[in-house]
Amino acid sequence: MVTTESDLPASVSLQRKIVNKSMTILVLVAVVLAIVPLILILGDVFIKGAPAINLTFLTAKPTAPNLPGGGIAPAIEGSIVMVGLAALISIPIGVGAGIFFSEWSTSKLSTVSGFLNDVLTGFPTMVLGLFVFILLVLTTKTYSAYAGGFALSLIMIPIIARTTSESLKLVPTTLREASMALGVPRWKTVLRIVLSTGKNGLLTGILLATARASGETAPLLFTAATSTIFIKNLSQPTASLTILIYNYALSSVPNWVTQAWGAALILLLVMLALNLLVKLTIGRNLTRARMEM
């Protein structure tokens, strides 16, 4: 299918050949321009982040800006706890809505909710954060891990719902019919046959959504805020890796800037691992999942 210039008949005018060739070159330039920033970012984060990482960095609390040492352990803990909370909230709702979109795809509720779900995927996460601030921080009068987790769940729900419904739609109708013909009730067919056949897709959605939530900063700014101590209970301000990177990057304290790169490296490794895991193994056939990210 790849035609070279010599494949083109002599009757093709020189001008058309030149246009053809130049467009090929332009398209190649576009590919290079898209990949160079990725290489630069990965390279810089590795080079500047690696020297910061050691045992103290991973296990200690932050120190005062003028003191050396200190670590990012409370932020790691906060991120894991809040993403975990978000997963607890978003998996049942996202998977439930996803099943509904696929198994009751003709109902009006499915159309409207599915459409709004797609709209939510592209929503500014800052606005979602403010919404949770109004809902949970204004009412409880404190920043909290709960509020942060809930804000992150709003980002995960639409991703999980969409990948669930797309992967369940790939389950052949004949499987459902065969099950129903054997007298298995519909609810059992959905839960035992459809869900177990489409489970790879579900897992893909959950992993992608988890990765996405781990990298979010804006929704946490005014919900979990920040903290320098470990979590005592879930209704207090809570640190997270992303907010720590934001604060440290703008701090102009050399030690903190170095630690920001270290934290960025850890975050990036987690994100890349989750994404590659999904894309190289279970998610290969799910083009829609790729599209939604």
Added chain:
Amino acid sequence: MQLRLRGDSILKILLAAAALFIIALVVTLAVELYRIAAPSIFQFGPNFLIGTKWKVNTNQFGALPFIYGTLVTSAIAILIGFPISLGVAIFITEKLKGHQTLGYSLGIIVDLLAAVPSVVFGLWGVFVLIPLLREYLERPLNHYLGFIPLFAGRNPSGFNFFSAGIVLAIMIIPTMSAVSRDVLNAVPNSQREAMYSLGATDWEVTQKSVLPYARSGIFGGFILGLGRAFGETMAVVMVIGNIPNISVNLFSSGYTLSSLIANEFGESSGLYESSIIEIALILFAVALLVNVVARLLLWRMSRGLQVKA
């Protein structure tokens, strides 16, 4: 029989509740934002959208500088990001046709850009990209082409509309190229073969028969990328300089809707707070519009393909 019906309806009710949750979420979001923004909406009315002053001590709030900043940075991002994304999509679907694994791998690599958290883009922007842009692009442009208002000013600092636009361009490439790629992949091969049989070159096939067929889908991807640029917060707040400013000079500092929220909401109260929530409401309305348009275009495209197939 009784049990079967009960099980069916319980499951349906549970799942429908989850679907209803999503509708309730979007509705509550709009209502709550409006409730808190109301004092500002009644105080300033439509003038809020065209007001240019943002003064906390005199309680004067106008959103125009932020709307302007959002539009300018998004425009730069689209001008740079869209051709690159389309180029990548064309390369993968048209040039690498028949090399499935190669195309898929290249797709994964470009998609990895989407896996980079926006705060990491911001960190990289502040410490790596801005110094590079300042030394090798902004200062030379400013020095030699400073007579053009776009590149005017004295000694660009790097924290400006231009840098923010470049960072956004990098961030929206994966979104736009992934959608374009899926759409171009969905163009039936007969469409290409017909054109080749007429003696067309590769580019003529792409230009005259693939792109026109896929245009509504590509436009959908374009709009989705635009929506992403409008809403992006962290990377922009770190590189744009955060000064309310309406100027054609791309090398001057600015502010965007979302970066204003990130930067100032924490210390706001009263009318100030309510004005910032109104900014969020504007962002909400624009995001709704952009995403509805994009989804309708993509839905139309996929429905059209099903009918033809």
